[in-house]
Amino acid sequence: MSDETAQNDFPMGDGPSAAETREKMLEVYPKKTQRKRGKQMLVNETPETPAAIGANSRTVPGIITQRGCSYAGCKGVVIGPIYDILHITHGPIGCGWYSWLSRRNMTKIRHPEETNYLQYSMSTDMQEDHIVFGGEKQLEQAIQEAYDEFKPKAISVYATCPVGLIGDDIHAVCRKMKEKLGINIFGFSCEGYKGVSQSAGHHIANNGVFKHMIGLDDTPVEAKYKLNVLGEYNIGGDAWEIDRILRLCGIHIIGTLSGGVSYDEICNCHNADLNVVMCHRSINYMAEMMEQKFGIPWFKVNFIGIEGTKKSLRKIAKYFGDKELIDRVEEVIAMEMVDVRPVIADVTTRTKGKKAALFVGGSRAHHYQDLFSDMGMKTIAAGYEFAHRDDYEGRDVLPSIKIDADSRNIEELDVKADPERFNLRKTQERKVALEESGFDFSDYEGMMRQMAKDTLVIDDISHHELEKLIELHKPDVIGSGIKDKYVIEKMGVPCKQLHSYDYGGPYAGFKGAINFFKEIDRMISSKVWKLTRAPWKDDSDSQSTAAKEPVAVS
């Protein structure tokens, strides 16, 4: 481990530079793959004007990617967490099974008589004869059965790969059954081959939620400050911690899309005066469409990290503009920091100057840099699994992003202002006034601007690249997902799963940050790695290395 001065001089620590590391990662690939991967791996040379990254491009076949599919993004991530919609997967058994409670998106029923449908995995379990003769009838019956048994408020249908290929019209079946049963029924054409990753599924999900749920219930919401939190999926209870803090401030959340949320809350959430966005990648479409139709402004927040949480709370208070709220937010921050401060003081004695790398999601690889920085740690390399250029370089690159064949296939809704409901709350005027005073709306600066100069940015990292990074730089901790967790740990580096939080969380807000600090401290300070070397294997030469290095020798 290098000392702190060296760390400051060398953004990658004492190992090779980011450029050298990049070269070493690429050299194993065939030429064509080298060219393709080269565009997805950048040295952050000019953080203030980030270079163009080849994000959201097709995964190279045969690279062991961590990416999932469109179905996973649609059903698994965005719509799946809504507990009182009955979800039906139309397809053979695998997809429905794998998305059955496999994300840790927590939920609680609102009333004792309700059923939490997330306990359920409904699938049409298509068999060979359905593939040959079509599965629409099977789907129709499945919807009927689901209705007879549960009488849900809404049923949602998800298409898997074979459905699109054999030409089942799930939307026609949904329309027919909606008319017949008189409840809301809608489908998502989120076949796994659409788009290049789960990101396509997010977009498809946003479109469906917007078309079939948003704006259905105009019942006014009685609250002085009311907003929606978009792109927060309540992994490990994050949404509950955000809700706790906002409540303390006197701010009411109508809908959290879509962690721990109910169908009714989504149908009613256009009554909010503001949308704040956590995961920009998965839900920016919704924020944009709600603004176009209802005039609700949005901006990016980050409740991951102490500094991020404070900044986000202050920005929300400034948006509403009441002194009473602005003061209350400061009170809440001061109150919460009483518990946070001693923990930071304690853990930083062990974590300061340590190196982290983050390869996760479409927002967490950025957000968690804040938490590491709160503990005095440096992020030497980071990348998303399925994000787009704007998540790396900031939304200002949006006009220059070329629409490729894969993105063109995903529907862009033509949204117009609602003739009656647009701007009901006169938010536009307030928005304009704020913008004039330097307040950013519809903003996302992206990950690269925040990262240190000459660190590494790697999109959709492969196992091979990860292995090189560990070999050359030995980060003290890596935040990633289950698919590379054990690869990383086999190499003697602790890995924190940031998709599912392992079994921990929440990590959002103040209490969440405390959980995270303690967790990372535990991982970095663990003595378990020292046990990899048996005492009788030691010889005098390697003993000193063994004491210093947590990794067993080769």
Place this chain on the structure above:
Amino acid sequence: MNPDNTTAQGTPAEGELPASATRNACKLCSPLGAAMVFKGVRSCLPFLHGSQGCATYIRRYMISHFREPVDIASSSFSEEDAIFGGARNFEQGVENVISQYQPELIGVATTCLSETIGDNMLGMIKSYQDKHNSSGPPLVHVSTPAYTGTHSDGYYGAIDQLVRTFAKPMTAKIAGHVNILPAMMSCADLRHLRELCELYQLSPTILPDYSATLEGSSWGEYHRISPGGTSLEEIEEMGSATATIEIGHTRAYLKNTPADYLEKTSSVKRHALGWPLGIRHTDQFVTSLSQISGNRLPESLKDERGRLVDAYADAHKYVSGKTAAIFGEPDLVIAQAAFLSEIGIRPIICATGAKVKKWKQLLSSEIEGGVADVEALSGTDHAKISARIRELKPDLILGSSKGYPIARELSIPLLRIGFPIHDRFGGQRILQVGYRGTLAAFDRVVNALLENKQDTSETGYSYL
């Protein structure tokens, strides 16, 4: 049925069970089983031809059970490839896998996508090999659309393809060489099968053997492909064995199994046996080992058997007359049913998501005392299993983590066995073969019943 009749878990409490949808499936998809087998071949990389989501989901579940790296490649179809076919992706994928991993074998399994569009896998493999002058590692292919069969079928299918593709017809026999074709078992089971063979001075080829690849040690240096597994050479030489022990009750009645193939092509004697769990089935297993090796039961096993019988006698008072529900892969369920009936527990619900022909008949040959009171559910799902458990209220449930909601609802102990186990630690090393494995399983069953009795007793005595 109205919502008032549903429980907090959302499973129907009573009434007719509808049939069109599968609610909480008791099966996984077939490529998962194939991938597990390919992980049990040395330096083999599993490759799924289709959308990348399949590889990702399967890796995700295998990793949460085994807690080890599981690399599965994918040809990552785009929408275009779904229309025009995946030949180009396949070729590029294989090239990339070779350059990154240098595998000794690539195990290709298909997906719903490539099967639905009718991609000709054999043709693609051939044209890839022709183009590369057959340089590079060999490829093997198994057809695994999830719309036919379950993960169990994918598992047996992959073993079958490996044997048929690589085992050379052989006449010369190597004394002491035996093939073992296990059912979908734990890593600890596979290790113990080897140990048992070695006690008889036999040298086994176990296919698959993922005991090290899916439960390895901490590594000094990183291995692109986890060390361990049965080598391609060993598979090629399976014909030189004197016998093949093929494990799995459902397999015993089948023709054209890989053991049958080896018998026909290389005169390797097929021993079709049930899962060696329980005294009766372990006796049969070691009898086969005796016959194959010509060696008598080793003293150590004799002692293990003795201790097991002693334990059966000691704990009979705790288990006799109890009832159980079992769910999981067909061969696992039959094995457990045989074991439980041997110790005096009635397996009143025996359920599998796979559609198994003559399921009740298969069970009846393994359950002592007839199957009049046994519900044999095949092609079923957890909604139906839960409904029957509510009705019959067994004392014990045996199956994967997916049995937790009903176990919690009814406060019935759930003994976790099979795949996947993602809410307890160590599912990959639950031992349930041989006398030793049976004793471990027996202790777990007895203690689960004791714990439940103690927890629900009014007095809560600590001396039972």
